[in-house]
Amino acid sequence: MLRRIVSRLATGALTLLLVTLLVFGLIQLAPGDPLAVQDDGMERLSRADRAALAAYYGFDRPLSAQYASWLGRLLKGDLGTSIRDRRPVLEKIAERLPVTLSLNALALFLIVALSVPIGAAAALNPGSIADRWSATATYLLYAVPIFWAALLLQRLFAVRLGWLPLYGSGGVTGIPRFANMVLPVVCLTYGGLAYVSRFVRANLIESTRFETILSARARGLTRFTILVRHGFRLAAVPMLTLAGFLIPALFAGSVIVETVFQLPGLGWLFIDAAYQRDVPVLLGVTLISGTAALAGILFADLTYALADPRVRRG
Amino acid sequence: MKLGQRLCWILALVCLAAFCAPAEAPSKDEPRVVQMHITQDPASLSLIGKTDLNSEIVGMRLTDALVQYDDKLVIRPLLAESWEFSESDKTITFKLRENVRWHDGEPVTSADVVFTIDKLREPETENLPWAPALDKLVRLEAPDEHTVVATYSEIKPDALDAWRTPILPEHIAGQDEDLFNGRFVEHPIGCGPFKFLHYIRGQEIVMEANDDYWGGRPEIDRLELKIFADQQTAYQAMMTGDLHIMVMAANLWQQARESEQAAAFEFTSYKKYSVYILGWNQLNNPFFGDARMRRALVLALDRESFIANVAGGMAHVGATTFPPSSDWVAPDVEPYGYDPDEARRLLEEVGWVDTDGDGVREKNGQRLAFTLMVPKSSQQLTSWIADWQQQSWVDIGADVTVDQLEWQTLRERRKERNFHVLAQTLQFTNPDMYDLYHSSATDRYNFWGNNDPEIDRLLDAVRYTFDPEQRLAAMHGVQRWLHDHEPVTAVFFFDAPLIYDKRLRGVRPSPLGYAASIHGPREWRWSDEAS
Numbered sequence: 001m002l003r004r005i006v007s008r009l010a011t012g013a014l015t016l017l018l019v020t021l022l023v024f025g026l027i028q029l030a031p032g033d034p035l036a037v038q039d040d041g042m043e044r045l046s047r048a049d050r051a052a053l054a055a056y057y058g059f060d061r062p063l064s065a066q067y068a069s070w071l072g073r074l075l076k077g078d079l080g081t082s083i084r085d086r087r088p089v090l091e092k093i094a095e096r097l098p099v100t101l102s103l104n105a106l107a108l109f110l111i112v113a114l115s116v117p118i119g120a121a122a123a124l125n126p127g128s129i130a131d132r133w134s135a136t137a138t139y140l141l142y143a144v145p146i147f148w149a150a151l152l153l154q155r156l157f158a159v160r161l162g163w164l165p166l167y168g169s170g171g172v173t174g175i176p177r178f179a180n181m182v183l184p185v186v187c188l189t190y191g192g193l194a195y196v197s198r199f200v201r202a203n204l205i206e207s208t209r210f211e212t213i214l215s216a217r218a219r220g221l222t223r224f225t226i227l228v229r230h231g232f233r234l235a236a237v238p239m240l241t242l243a244g245f246l247i248p249a250l251f252a253g254s255v256i257v258e259t260v261f262q263l264p265g266l267g268w269l270f271i272d273a274a275y276q277r278d279v280p281v282l283l284g285v286t287l288i289s290g291t292a293a294l295a296g297i298l299f300a301d302l303t304y305a306l307a308d309p310r311v312r313r314g
Numbered sequence: 315m316k317l318g319q320r321l322c323w324i325l326a327l328v329c330l331a332a333f334c335a336p337a338e339a340p341s342k343d344e345p346r347v348v349q350m351h352i353t354q355d356p357a358s359l360s361l362i363g364k365t366d367l368n369s370e371i372v373g374m375r376l377t378d379a380l381v382q383y384d385d386k387l388v389i390r391p392l393l394a395e396s397w398e399f400s401e402s403d404k405t406i407t408f409k410l411r412e413n414v415r416w417h418d419g420e421p422v423t424s425a426d427v428v429f430t431i432d433k434l435r436e437p438e439t440e441n442l443p444w445a446p447a448l449d450k451l452v453r454l455e456a457p458d459e460h461t462v463v464a465t466y467s468e469i470k471p472d473a474l475d476a477w478r479t480p481i482l483p484e485h486i487a488g489q490d491e492d493l494f495n496g497r498f499v500e501h502p503i504g505c506g507p508f509k510f511l512h513y514i515r516g517q518e519i520v521m522e523a524n525d526d527y528w529g530g531r532p533e534i535d536r537l538e539l540k541i542f543a544d545q546q547t548a549y550q551a552m553m554t555g556d557l558h559i560m561v562m563a564a565n566l567w568q569q570a571r572e573s574e575q576a577a578a579f580e581f582t583s584y585k586k587y588s589v590y591i592l593g594w595n596q597l598n599n600p601f602f603g604d605a606r607m608r609r610a611l612v613l614a615l616d617r618e619s620f621i622a623n624v625a626g627g628m629a630h631v632g633a634t635t636f637p638p639s640s641d642w643v644a645p646d647v648e649p650y651g652y653d654p655d656e657a658r659r660l661l662e663e664v665g666w667v668d669t670d671g672d673g674v675r676e677k678n679g680q681r682l683a684f685t686l687m688v689p690k691s692s693q694q695l696t697s698w699i700a701d702w703q704q705q706s707w708v709d710i711g712a713d714v715t716v717d718q719l720e721w722q723t724l725r726e727r728r729k730e731r732n733f734h735v736l737a738q739t740l741q742f743t744n745p746d747m748y749d750l751y752h753s754s755a756t757d758r759y760n761f762w763g764n765n766d767p768e769i770d771r772l773l774d775a776v777r778y779t780f781d782p783e784q785r786l787a788a789m790h791g792v793q794r795w796l797h798d799h800e801p802v803t804a805v806f807f808f809d810a811p812l813i814y815d816k817r818l819r820g821v822r823p824s825p826l827g828y829a830a831s832i833h834g835p836r837e838w839r840w841s842d843e844a845s
Contacts, residue, residue: 030722032723038357042759044446056437086358086364086494087495096515158550159553169514169516169517262544264516
């Protein structure tokens, strides 16, 4: 087991490295640099000033050297300084992490909490009206673009009814107020329902084919009891892996949600940094979100192993 | 309980929890709070470091500059009570107002001014709005507590522009080793009409009225700058009363006007010194070296009808890049009208004739096929304008491709002069158009390859003449030349659609914005009875 953890961690670290290298490379391919973005195309910087600033930021050095020095600092726990406002990247990420984490944790919880009963209800009588309707409804939701849903929800609940705040974190730093998180979390949640509930349904149906289930049925247990007592236990393992894969998808969604609802989270920071060509911030956010995603996958992987001896030995 | 039932209960509970948000009603004796819109977090609250438009707007509230524009873009005194130019000594001598205090009670002195300007000019401060304009400043002295003498190697009447920089307190900002990560940037102390209270990134910057402001305490008690990157969200905030004033895209402004809440708002617009131009590349192509060609293509554009039918009336036709609403404009220089026949005649005169009958003109075997380069924009109007221009030119026998490019790509292509016609928006604060047209400004903003000794002479005269009448005459000369040669076409000057709460009074927009002049929040009033 220990060997497994170590090897997974090593692969994870390598993946992260490659991802940051990829982001670093991609942003270099994008036209313009932070100095040009700052100038907003007004050509106010003289050639000499430009050269001096490029030297100050190290843009004049070869790309490999720029990336290497970023790595070197990273090993010392330093994510560098943002080009946009010259604040430490770690500080910028730390002040925005709670927003993204709380949004995603809530969304993840809701997706699972809603999908499991939906999937179970569908699995109870495959092909029934409930099954078909839940499939149609969740797939319809899946097809609704987040920014559009966000706008509709804002119009209804914030503008027309005035029940919920329209935007922002509610005048606090760190974790937003609960009411401010409702609409964003709904937007992050609804798209995941289809996938997860179908997944739950498929696994439950699959698991009820096992012999234990057959014998349980032979003992005269109802389908419902069987599902709850045996089915879920068997289906829990594949569902754990799914949760691992949901984390990256949620992060991608929170980029949009945070921008539309004006929540100062990592997604918004990332978009801003991309516009500003703020390489240290981009790499920092990539590293943090990448770590979270990989940690999710690793967690799923290891619990899978814990739950299923065959995987552990294999 | 059946599973389905249970599911319903869970859903119902979630919904209930979701909608239990408290609704707050404002009471009568609350402080007079005004919430205004800014589009982005300011680059920094250092006010002079990496200054962008939003930090400028924040800075103007928190601290004063020596001078500032009024709503006509005339320079007015602020911290400087008066100033004197000496053409022979190449100096400006500022007399500072006495008894002005920082928000912490310390007096504002000439040492603060010297400190600020020195700091501003350090390359690492990366100040773009003002530092480049101070490059000819050679010496800055403070002979006494309330006098500042600036000596230049070359002095021009527009030198005061750069003195709109906010002034920082030396006794606080001077203590910080790093302008971007110190005590000052965390909690800026200024001498302006509003005092800094707090800043939540991505959300708001909150200030309160400065009771001891030298120009009198502002009438509003609290000013909240609300950050909305998304226009739609800002629009919704306006509709729910979370915002009191903002500039909107024309279509949203129209939508607000037709909404149920319209009665609560004042709808107006102001003339910006912001122009949508077409820049004709005179080099590297067989098309636009001849001024008649450039004129022909302008004559093919029915601008008045486009403004009326598409732009919702929110624009004006320009004769040159000099704003038609400014005092600089030459009365005898009229914009080109819509005359497609004259356009066709001019094209033929230059030698562009459709010989093979395919609808596209040729000359010496070269087809009249060129590309219009425009920046990608989320605003629909940008593509409408491009389509309209394309169609208008196709109608007189050109083959036009529209190339929509991301702004940074466009910028690089522009710099390499790798374009035929370039469309973009320009903004300015003074009549010095040297960088746009002077033959020596090819590494600045003269992307069009404009090169003519006559316009160089006129531009020099505008830049260096102090006598107002002679200077105005030179400006008029520039405009006549521009009109005859049309190196750049001022297609439209846009109006900014402004919307604000009816209870807000004293709004006086300038061509730079509703909060970018000496007026703005410090003159705003709040009245509970709608007018």
